[in-house]
Structures are given as structure tokens and as C-alpha cells.
Amino acid sequence: MIGPFKVAAVQAAPVFMDLDATVEKAVRLIDEAGQQGVKIIAFPETWIPGYPWWIWLDAPAMGMQHIVPYTMNSIQAGSPQDETLADAARRNDIQVIMGVSEKIGGSLYMGQWHYDSNGDVISRRRKLKPTHVERTVFGEGDGSDMVxxxxxxxxxxxxxxxxxxxxxxxYAMYAQNEQIHVASWPSFSLYLGAAYALGPELNTAASQMYAAEGQCFVLAACATVSKEMIDFLCDTPPKQQFLQEGGGHANIFGPDGAPLCEPMGTTVEGLQIAEIDLAAIAAAKSAADPAGHYSRPDVFRLMFNNKPAPAVVNFDDAGTTLSDEIVEVAEEQIAAAAQ
Structure with missing residues (x-):
């Protein structure tokens, strides 16, 4: 096992709805982390090109004015912007988990792209189920994204x-022996005082509890809402009340749930950096391993289909069809349930 190393969680606003400028800002933050010896950096949800806050501020029809520019500023795999991020990871010898609005074909997805320290993309996962009004903008992932x-x-x-x-x-993640988890959040400044479930107390607790439940380190990246974003999005008094500037609550949690950083202030931009040692996981796991010695598979089991679910399935060289795949999955699930 390797010794202690530094990790970072980003707390910053994107250059909203500007793909190239946001990628440039991301590179600056990656370079800053690299200069401080950080080995993994985590970015907030859909940080490129920014979270589409208008979906919470008005009727869906009113937000259609933003769809075209948002789509045009969403990132595509293999694009020059993708290569720029890969180069930043490679140059700084750092793993980068970037929150993106991913454009593929005519659809958008809430993605987390994982670049390794060589700049190679080792995962382009998508949010399994966009939440509530997010589904007016984004498609959903499948079981292969739970990796x-x-x-x-x-x-x-x-x-x-x-x-x-x-x-x-x-539980699907815990069962894969996760040691370092990236929790990407968009900002906690929506409906303050009116929707506790969207606020910083509960959602920071969700990151903290994830660390304690899974006995892993959690890098909770959380964006801020800039004044420029407020000026762009909130053109009426009700909207100005719904969405506030700031909302940054990035932190890093240990496998016992302990916070490893002091809060930065909700409008402050920067990096939350902590030194972690994976050896600490062993002590936490000895007390409670939810998918190991602390589980009861004779009482509870999770059926997990981790196979991709493409919209179009072609015949392959062996003549496999979609119906064959469905039968195979069903047979596996039946066999698992019978054990």
C-alpha cells in the first residue's frame, strides 16, 4: 500500500455557459493543485459549463431559451477541450475527476470524467437518474456507470x-471496495430557508455519512454561484430570492466520517486539500464493513445489473441479439436469487 498523499476538492464557480473559458479555469485549478503536490482533484457536478440553474427558477418553457447555448457549450468526448483536460492531468501527474455536461448526439448527460495521471480517460460515467427537473435537460445512465x-x-x-x-x-459502490469517493455537488444556495432537503446541512451530511457508511475517503466538491451567474439567471425578484450567490460547502471526509478541512466560506473559491492515508480504512472496516463482515446476505441482497444498456444493439459476429442479452441477464438474476 502506498503512503500518505494529498487530495483536493474544488470549490469554485464555472465561467457559466462558456465551455472554453471554463476549461481554462479548470486547467488553472489543476495546475494549482499540481503545484501543491495533490494527486487527485475532484470537481463539482456539471461544472463544465455550469449547472443549469434555470430549471429550478421558472416554468420549463421559459428555460428553452437557454437550451441551445447550453448544448453548444457542453463538452464532447475526443474534443479539443477534452484533450486540454487530459494534458493538464498528464502535465501535473494528477488524477482528475471532472463534472461535465456531456454532449453525445442530440442528448446531454450529467457526467463525471475520470482522467488518470497519464491523461488517459479511464471512466466517463453518467448520473444514473437525474433528479426531478434535471430530467428536462439530461438523459440517464445505466448500470455500467456504477463503477x-x-x-x-x-x-x-x-x-x-x-x-x-x-x-x-x-451499496453497489460500497460492495466494490471503494477507497476514495468523489461526491460532486452543484452548490447549496437554492431555495434557502424554504427547502431544507436542498440545503447545505443535509447534503454535506450525505457526503459525511457516505464516508462513515462506506469506510472510505470522500472528496466532496461543491461549486459556488457567482455574481455573474445571478445577474444572468435571476432577472426577476422571485428568481433573485430563489437562488443566492455562493453556496460553496466543499470538504473532505475520512473513513470515520471526520471532516479533514475547515470550511472556506460559502462565496470563497479555492481548493480544499487534505493528506490522506488509505491505511486508516482498515481500522474503520474492522468495526463495520457493510458489504463484508457487517452484512447479512442471508437476509438482504442487492440485485445489480452492471451491464451497458444501449438504445440500439446490433447483431455481432456471434449473432447475439438484444433478446439474448435480456435472457442472459434474467437467468443470472434468477440464479442469484435462488442461492
Missing amino acids: VLDTELGRVGALCCWEHLQPLNK
Whole structure:
């Protein structure tokens, strides 16, 4: 096992709805982390090109004016912007987990792209189920997006926002022996005082509880809402009341749930940096390993279909069809249930 190393969670606003400028800002933050010896940096949810806050501020029809520019500023795999992020990871010898609005074909997805320290993309996961009005903008992922990856620094996984409130999501990740988890959040400055479930207390607690339940380190990246974003989005008094400037609550939590950083202030931009040692996980696991010695598989089991679910399935060289895949999955699930 490797010794202690530094990790970082980003607390900053994007250059809203500007793909190139936000990528440039991301590179500056990656370079800053690299200069401080950080080995993993985590970015907030859909940080490129920014979270589409208008979906919470007005009727869906009123937000259609933003869809075209938002789509045009969403990032595509293999694009020059993608290559720029990969180069930043490679140049700084750092793993980067970037929150993106991913454009593929005519659809958008809430993605987390994981670049390793060589600049290679080892995962382009998508949020399994966009939350509430997010579904007016984004498509959903599938079971193959619930992945924990072996890296030179340990086993790393990631989820977005309220994926951390889905118990089965979490258990699927815990069961893959996750050691470092990236929790990407958009900002906690929406409906303040009116919707506790969207606020900083509960959602910071979700990151903290994830660390304690899974006995892993959690890098909770959380964006801020800039004044420029407020000026752009909030053109009426009700909207100005609904969405506030700031909302940054980034932190890092240990496998016992302890916060490893002091709060930065809700409008402050920067990096939350902590030194972690994976050896601390062993002590936490000895007390409670939810998918190991602290489980009861004779009472509870999770059925987890981790296969991709493409919209179009072609005949392959062996003649496999979609119906064959459905039968195979069903047979596996029946066999598992019978054990």
C-alpha cells in the first residue's frame, strides 16, 4: 500500500455557459493543485459549463431559451477541450475527476470524467437518474456507470449530488471496495430557508455519512454561484430570492466520517486539500464493513445489473441479439436469487 498523499476538492464557480473559458479555469485549478503536490482533484457536478440553474427558477418553457447555448457549450468526448483536460492531468501527474455536461448526439448527460495521471480517460460515467427537473435537460445512465476503478492510488469511484441519497446506489459502490469517493455537488444556495432537503446541512451530511457508511475517503466538491451567474439567471425578484450567490460547502471526509478541512466560506473559491492515508480504512472496516463482515446476505441482497444498456444493439459476429442479452441477464438474476 502506498503512503500518505494529498487530495483536493474544488470549490469554485464555472465561467457559466462558456465551455472554453471554463476549461481554462479548470486547467488553472489543476495546475494549482499540481503545484501543491495533490494527486487527485475532484470537481463539482456539471461544472463544465455550469449547472443549469434555470430549471429550478421558472416554468420549463421559459428555460428553452437557454437550451441551445447550453448544448453548444457542453463538452464532447475526443474534443479539443477534452484533450486540454487530459494534458493538464498528464502535465501535473494528477488524477482528475471532472463534472461535465456531456454532449453525445442530440442528448446531454450529467457526467463525471475520470482522467488518470497519464491523461488517459479511464471512466466517463453518467448520473444514473437525474433528479426531478434535471430530467428536462439530461438523459440517464445505466448500470455500467456504477463503477469503482483500480488506480495507482487505490480504488476510486464517483457519484453526483442526490445519487448519495439513493441507498442502493451507495451499496453497489460500497460492495466494490471503494477507497476514495468523489461526491460532486452543484452548490447549496437554492431555495434557502424554504427547502431544507436542498440545503447545505443535509447534503454535506450525505457526503459525511457516505464516508462513515462506506469506510472510505470522500472528496466532496461543491461549486459556488457567482455574481455573474445571478445577474444572468435571476432577472426577476422571485428568481433573485430563489437562488443566492455562493453556496460553496466543499470538504473532505475520512473513513470515520471526520471532516479533514475547515470550511472556506460559502462565496470563497479555492481548493480544499487534505493528506490522506488509505491505511486508516482498515481500522474503520474492522468495526463495520457493510458489504463484508457487517452484512447479512442471508437476509438482504442487492440485485445489480452492471451491464451497458444501449438504445440500439446490433447483431455481432456471434449473432447475439438484444433478446439474448435480456435472457442472459434474467437467468443470472434468477440464479442469484435462488442461492
